[in-house]
Amino acid sequence: MAATASLQTAPVPEGAPITVCEVGPRDGFQIEAAFIPTAKKIEIINALFASGIRAMQVTSFVSPRAVPQLADAEAVLAGIDRPEGALITALIPNLKGAERAAGCGVDAVHTVVSASETHNLKNVNRSIDASLKDFEAVFTLLDNSGIAVEGGIATAFGCPFEGIVPPEQVARIAKRYQDLGATSVGLGDTTGMATPATVRAAVRAIRAEAPGLGIGLHFHNTRGVGLACVMTGLAEGVTHYDASVGGLGGCPFAAGATGNICTEDLIYLLNESGYDTGVDLDRLVGAARLTQATLGRELPGQVLKSGPRLRRYDPGLTATAAG
């Protein structure tokens, strides 16, 4: 999101460009148990880009032992189309990941630290400060490389272990990222705890603590309010949102609940609201159908099931009940 994340503080005006960063190939695929063949991953990624998606977190350079599903990160990045102007990013956990990513010609890397000490400890077995200290080497490596570093902050709206995460804590980490050289941070709603109030508070706290730092928002729809949180983000001037094709992904603490907000539903919302996403909804739904067919199960996306808003029906059909 480095190139695109929002700096505005007024509501995003109608017609303004919005960047929707597709994260399904990373955040969604990583929790799939069965290995998705590399060629299939590439086919889905290319279909997503062909719909007009302008930014994508294509893969993750984590240990292949930790996440075997993404062990083909290099092969995926070597095989995909790279549309003119598209921003290609990858998640990296550490310096080794950054070196691998840099070798693949990504436009940006995405680091992650949790805003909750307990979650960070569980996730990467170190303190928040230790994680941020480790990232210094990543920023040094990529300084003047043309590869941006997006500072990811997980559990930014709440932690499944600690509960409330103070916005000041999120802002403190954002400021550290800015000092390290990040041009943007991405606030991750790791377990689906974001609400309009927590989104507003976090965005405002960062703007106060780290003026000029771009902000991207990454919501899960675990409790059904993901797109309501996007409405708050838009009201706060944020122009960068992560989403996942078909609503792929999930929260391990909410069995049966949906995962990331769904890219098609988000694009539908934004396009119908007059924003410029650059994405053709019909082609995007086609990419979601391809994803669904590849994974062999129904995905939670709603537009995927219901089709575009102005799909017309023959009045000869049985009408709906009133209401």
Add this chain to the structure above:
Amino acid sequence: MAATASLQTAPVPEGAPITVCEVGPRDGFQIEAAFIPTAKKIEIINALFASGIRAMQVTSFVSPRAVPQLADAEAVLAGIDRPEGALITALIPNLKGAERAAGCGVDAVHTVVSASETHNLKNVNRSIDASLKDFEAVFTLLDNSGIAVEGGIATAFGCPFEGIVPPEQVARIAKRYQDLGATSVGLGDTTGMATPATVRAAVRAIRAEAPGLGIGLHFHNTRGVGLACVMTGLAEGVTHYDASVGGLGGCPFAAGATGNICTEDLIYLLNESGYDTGVDLDRLVGAARLTQATLGRELPGQVLKSGPRLRRYDPGLTATAAG
């Protein structure tokens, strides 16, 4: 919604009361194929009221031949608890329905006409003007009875046959309702075509055409944007929303898509945003579980699956992947 529907034009301030009208027992139950025993309906309705729900569309006085599921309307209304201050409404299609409803001591009746000629013709086999003309007898019957008439407008945000429904057409019908004596109208998103832009346009058109008329909003989540539309309603000062326990209900034109916006998810959104709904989320989720058990299938509600926001987990559990 007569007693509660919004008259404000500024955004609803934090802390303000919001009326969530539960419509599951009418809009949800009516499409269930298997008859739900009257005692079970009463148990669910009472559980919903016990959670703090302040308004409910309890049943419908349509022909028992047309909707056998709601043939027990009188028995349901005779059997339920009626908490102090709760608004009890019923849908009525015509004068006969109004007479039956009045005999059951409802607080308000809800009429329905479609904003689309084609849809109204399909639904009730008459023109919009003929429907409104028919309602004159309903208003006459209930004049000075203490029973309010809420003017329902179906397909207010789009029609599956005609496509776009002009906001001026919605406002024209709203004005006719106001002239007949309605104190509020309810805008129905019958097949899930509402978007923030269409909601804003319809609300503003009604305020311009029929000043002083209350407005309630009834969204379906067919395309995933139901709660985003609520955010727009709140920004436009609307304080009355319909929703359905567990997300019951559905749109016959979108197989597999969700139905009405889900009451628990809406209450979660509103409570977390600092509005006064009067509803205890835990008790409401209990009522949704009862509904789910009664119907014997999983309902689309998300909070029902994921639990409250601040549910805490033992860090000894396996943590989530980053992001």
